[in-house]
Amino acid sequence: MATTTLFSSSSSLLSPSPSSSSSLPLPPKPQLLKLPKALPLAAAAAAAAALLLSTAPPSLAAEPKYPLHLYKGTTASAANYGGYGGNASKKDAAEYTYLVPDTWKEHLVSKVEKGTNGTDSEFYNPKKRAEKEYLTFLSGFCALAPRDAVLSNLALSDVQLQDLIASAAEVGGVRSDEARDGKGQLYYLYEIDGTGAYSLIKVTYARNKLYAHFVNAPNVDWGKDEEMLRTLHDSFRTVDDVQAGDAVASSSS
Template sequence: MATLFTTNLSTTFSSTSNPNPNPKPSLNPKPSNLHFLKPLATSLAATSLLLSIPSLSLSSPSFNLYYGTAASAANYGGYGGNSSKQDAAEYTYEVPSDWKERLVSKIEKGTNGTDSEFFNPKKRSERVYLTYLAGFRALAPMDTVLSNLALSDVELQDLISSADTVRAMEKKDGDGQVYYEYEIDGAAAHRLISVTCARNKLYAHFVAAPNTEWQRDKDMLTRIHDSFKTVVT
C-alpha cells in the first residue's frame, strides 16, 4: 500500500508542478501543494502504523490440556476419592477450549478402543480422537501399522484408497519415545495420525477434518496433532 501511495504522489507532482511552460513570477505564491501533502502525509503515517501493528489473535483459539486415562471398559466411568484424571493420565493432548467432548460409551470403548473424542461444535466433522489397544510391546513396521489401523476403521480405509498422498515418518520425543506420524491428503478430507507404544499398549491419535476446514484451520489442527504424547512414569 505504501508503494502505491508513493507512485501516486510522484505522478501528482509531475502533472501539477509546472502546468505553464513560461510561468510569471508571483509575489505571493500559494503553497497549494502543502495542503495536498499534509493529509497525504497523515494517510501515509496511518497506513504505516496499521502495517506495523501485529495481527490480532482474535481468531486463534485458546487451548486446554486433556488428560487421557485409557481405562478399560470395565473400569470406565470416572474416579473416586482423591484420585484425578491428571494423576492417572497415560497420555495428553491439547484441545481448543471451545471444542466439545463427546462421551464415549462402554460398548464403543470395548469394541474399537476409543478412549476420548472432541469435536468442533461449528463443524462436527472436524475432530480429534484417540484409540488404544492392549498387548502391544513395540511398534510393527510403519506400513503395517497404518494398514492394521485401517482394518478397524472403514472411513480411514476409504480415505487412504482415495488419497492423493500419504506421508509417513518416525520421530522421537525428548524422552526417547518413538512415534509414527502419518499425514493423509484425501480427495475430500485430511487426517493426521500419531501412533506409539507404551505401558504394553498401542495408542493412536487422530486429527480429522474435511478439506475446506483443513485449509482454514491447518495451524490449529497441526498443533493438536503435535501436542499428543504419552505420560512417562
C-alpha cells in the same frame, strides 16, 4: 585679472555624498514556512490506528488466534469404563496429553465405541462436526511393528479410516514418517490426503499399549485450519514425556 571658476569638475559632481554612502541595511527576506502535505483520509486513519496499537498497554494485547488447553487422559478397558467415557476427572493418573481448542466440545465416549475401536477420548468443533481429534488405544503390545503394519492394524477396526486410506492411495496421498522425542521415544507420523477429507495420525507405544491420536477434517476445513490442526497433531505425547501439573497452554503465531 584673475578668473573665478564657477563650476567644479564633473567628477566632483558625480562622486557620492557622505550621506549616500551610509545607507540603511535592507530588511531580511521573509522565509516561507513549508507545511507537510495532508494525508488522505484512509492513510491518516491507518497511521492513527498504528499509533494506538503501538502504545497500547499489555492488557490490550491481541488474543491468540486459537486458544488451546491441555487435555489429560487415562485409558481404561470397556469393562471398567462405567457408563460413558471422558477421563477429564482423572488428570492425576493421566497416561497421555494433547491440546484441544477452547471452543471445541467433548464427545462422551460410550462403552460400545471403546469396545469397538478402543476410542478413549474425543473432541469436535461444534460448528463443523466432522472436524475433530480423538485418541484410541490397544492393549497387549510389546513394541511398535513396522509403520505400514501399524496403519493397517488401525484401519481394521475403523471403516472410515479404511475408506480414507483407499481413496488416498490411488493418488499417492498416504505419507508416513517417524520421529523421536528428547527422551528417545519413537513416534510414527501419518498424513492421509483422501477424497473429501484429511487425516493426521500420531502413534506411539508405552505401558504395553499402542496409542494413536487422530486429527481429522474435511478438505474444505483443512485448507482453512491447517495451522491449528497441525498444532493439535504435534501436541500428542504420553505422560512420560510431560511433567505432572502442566499449565494450560495457548497458541501463538
